[in-house]
Amino acid sequence: MWKRLLKLRPAALVFLRANLGKGSRIKFWYDIWTPLGQLILHIGASGPRNTRIPINATVNRAANATGWCLGGSRSQQELDLHIHLTTLPLPASSVNEDAYVWEANGAVPKHAFNMWVANADRLPTRSRLASWGINIQTCCPLCSFHNETRDHLLLTCDFSKEIWRLLFERLDCSRHSLLSWAELLSLIRGPQAFPTVTLHRISVQTIIFHLWKQRNNVIHNQISLSTAEIFRLVDRDIRTTITAKRKRKNFASLMSFWLR
Known part of the structure; x- marks a missing residue:
């Protein structure tokens, strides 16, 4: 034994x-x-x-x-x-x-880690690097108009706002955008037993991950994808996550919520 x-x-x-x-x-x-x-x-x-x-x-x-x-x-x-x-x-x-x-939950480890760092406002954005004394331009690499802070890059940049709009359109949500980090946190709060809360958490973590990945691709690899292409990657990851965990009680109905 x-x-x-x-x-x-x-x-x-x-x-x-x-x-x-x-x-x-x-x-x-x-x-x-x-x-x-x-x-x-x-x-x-x-x-x-x-x-x-x-x-x-x-x-x-x-x-x-x-x-x-x-x-x-x-x-x-x-x-x-x-x-x-x-x-x-x-x-x-x-x-x-x-x-x-x-502990057993539905988080994708790399998405959860990226969300953890973002929530603590410890992502090495250009504004944060500049505050450390590093000589670097601070404009957002996705829009080139505003300083790259966490909230701008992930929430209020025109590029990011379009990704969130596509998400809320898919979720049939009354929201159209997010204006602050507090608003984002309010979106994912609630009992995990509720399917919509679980779906919101998966979606938010996936979008935060892909926005940060796109930011790094623009800076380091000179690879720029459209908002539609980014959202297709988000959609693929969410479907994969739901499918992999479909036998769990709070995941059983998520695909129908996501595809409606």
Whole structure:
């Protein structure tokens, strides 16, 4: 029996989450304590060497009273981790013990992570980079008219507003646009048991992810897609998410809501 239980460990790991407290119990590389999943898989075998965090270190060994003690980022995966860590309180300042919880939800990990960082207003937008003293132009890469802040880029830019309009048209919603981050949060609040709330959460996370991806493609790869093309990618991801989780109770009717 115990051998059979051991074989289930990889399946169970998907649902086991570590809530960070003092960080003395949570394994930095192997426990799932960030939206990025197991960091050893997210960053790769070179992670411990690049970040100077030993393979068996606990999370509290990666920080001190003044900040996180990681080496400079050498890849997008390591940069993702650095950005996420700026949203967390330091283990040394916590009075709570680490805790492990069983969690099953419908979020796509990369979408949930991107939403986490955006909600904390820690996305490295041009305005934010300029505030750090970096000599960089601050105009929005999607419209070229306004400074690139989180709220402008993801909500009020003409490019983004068209994506949201297409979403609200699909959801048969009374809204036509979003004017503030508080409005966006109000859209996704509510009991997860309600199908429409679940669909709103999936849709919002997917759009935020693709808008940020499009922004990076314009800046780094000189690839510019139309709003219609972006929304087709959003539509594909939402359908894939619903289909993959269709056997869950709060996902069973979502496809009919999305396609109506």
